[in-house]
Amino acid sequence: MAEMKFLEVMRGKTVFPPPIWMMRQAGRYLPEYRETRKRAGSFLDLCYDPAMAVEVTLQPIRRFGFDASILFSDILVVPHALGRELRFVEGRGPMMTPIKPQDVDVLDRSLFHVNLEPVYETVRRLRRELPPETALIGFCGAPWTVATYMIAGHGTPDQAPGRLFGFSDPEAMEALLAKLAAQSAEYLIRQIDAGADAVQIFDSWAGVLDEASFEAWCMKPVAEMVRRVREKHPEVPIVGFPKGAGMLYDSYRAKTGITTLGLDWSVPLSQARRLQALGPVQGNLDPMRLRAGGKALEEGVDRILEALGDGPLVFNLGHGITPETPIAHVEAMVQRVRGANR
Numbered sequence: 321m322a323e324m325k326f327l328e329v330m331r332g333k334t335v336f337p338p339p340i341w342m343m344r345q346a347g348r349y350l351p352e353y354r355e356t357r358k359r360a361g362s363f364l365d366l367c368y369d370p371a372m373a374v375e376v377t378l379q380p381i382r383r384f385g386f387d388a389s390i391l392f393s394d395i396l397v398v399p400h401a402l403g404r405e406l407r408f409v410e411g412r413g414p415m416m417t418p419i420k421p422q423d424v425d426v427l428d429r430s431l432f433h434v435n436l437e438p439v440y441e442t443v444r445r446l447r448r449e450l451p452p453e454t455a456l457i458g459f460c461g462a463p464w465t466v467a468t469y470m471i472a473g474h475g476t477p478d479q480a481p482g483r484l485f486g487f488s489d490p491e492a493m494e495a496l497l498a499k500l501a502a503q504s505a506e507y508l509i510r511q512i513d514a515g516a517d518a519v520q521i522f523d524s525w526a527g528v529l530d531e532a533s534f535e536a537w538c539m540k541p542v543a544e545m546v547r548r549v550r551e552k553h554p555e556v557p558i559v560g561f562p563k564g565a566g567m568l569y570d571s572y573r574a575k576t577g578i579t580t581l582g583l584d585w586s587v588p589l590s591q592a593r594r595l596q597a598l599g600p601v602q603g604n605l606d607p608m609r610l611r612a613g614g615k616a617l618e619e620g621v622d623r624i625l626e627a628l629g630d631g632p633l634v635f636n637l638g639h640g641i642t643p644e645t646p647i648a649h650v651e652a653m654v655q656r657v658r659g660a661n662r
């Protein structure tokens with residue numbers, strides 16, 4: 321078996337230079353992605369077509385030889401598979417029919433795995449086609465982040481509709497999060513059954529909540545998911561990414577049981593070091609440093625390697641790469657990380 325550096329770090333080992341991949345590494349900054357996307361028609365058609373989803377997942381691996389590959393899909397296929405309407409509108413992002421408190425009880429689980437079968441097929445094909453040293457990461461959204469899109473019906477700057485829903489009808493919010501946690505855990509288990517080597521839980525909107533609601537709506541449902549996934553697959557690493565959690569990052573690993581903390585770029589490297597003393601971390605270059613390139617990129621990379629290179633680190637961005645980012649900057653980042661010495 322070829323060694324997977326990514327998995328070694330997930331098990332707590334220090335690997336230097338660290339393994340590297342990028343959130344949103346398959347996407348519009350790549351001309352070959354835009355080409356496949358045009359052939360697919362809609363974004364969702366691309367997500368549900370195993371041949372095309374495999375193709376776009378492999379594109380960044382061919383170009384950059386990343387140490388990990390992330391399944392190409394979207395976090396919103398989970399509510400879609402539960403019968404909620406979903407469209408992706410060019411230039412506006414996801415659009416859903418907003419869920420009302422009375423709709424929570426009638427979410428339809430009956431076709432959940434049937435609807436998601438194309439995703440499981442994509443994972444099976446990917447594990448066969450990827451190089452043996454490249455880890456395959458499955459993923460889903462955290463219940464809170466998925467719920468914010470289900471409630472507002474689209475992206476918002478601070479997820480005010482989701483927060484208002486939770487404070488106005490706490491019982492409906494708890495019921496919604498519990499359902500999403502149960503289904504999302506099953507979804508991750510099926511991805512692991514199909515060949516995913518690790519999974520990541522994206523909680524992109526963790527940073528908009530006060531302390532008590534962060535406990536109740538972010539950490540509690542994620543802890544429940546981790547418990548369920550571990551019951552079936554105790555050995556599979558789970559990355560948690562509570563973007564924007566600030567000081568609340570400190571209790572996240574202990575309270576949820578995740579393996580590795582995904583850090584956004586606003587996490588100070590001093591705090592990152594403390595978090596790394598308790599387990600692996602992943603992150604946390606500002607995607608705008610990557611887009612800017614040059615000195616901004618070099619300094620950002622060097623600071624992370626300097627602060628975190630002597631512990632278990634997966635090098636990554638602090639959030640997804642943006643469509644305007646030059647490919648040459650990605651190449652420069654990979655070279656700088658891989659060429660680093662201590």
Ligand code: CP3
Nearest residue numbers: 343344345346347363390391392393394395413522524640
């Ligand atoms: O990382 C990867 O390469 C895997 C693919 C992936 C996508 N979305 C593809 C995608 C992953 C892991 C996601 C997660 C996701 N999706 C999150 C959590 C992470 C994050 O970025 O915060 C969220 C909140 C979503 C929901 C979503 N999907 C939004 C808000 C948007 C619109 C914004 C945008 O970038 O257009 C999407 C669309 C989306 N998801 C695209 C891609 C490649 C662009 C759609 C297109 O190609 O037309």
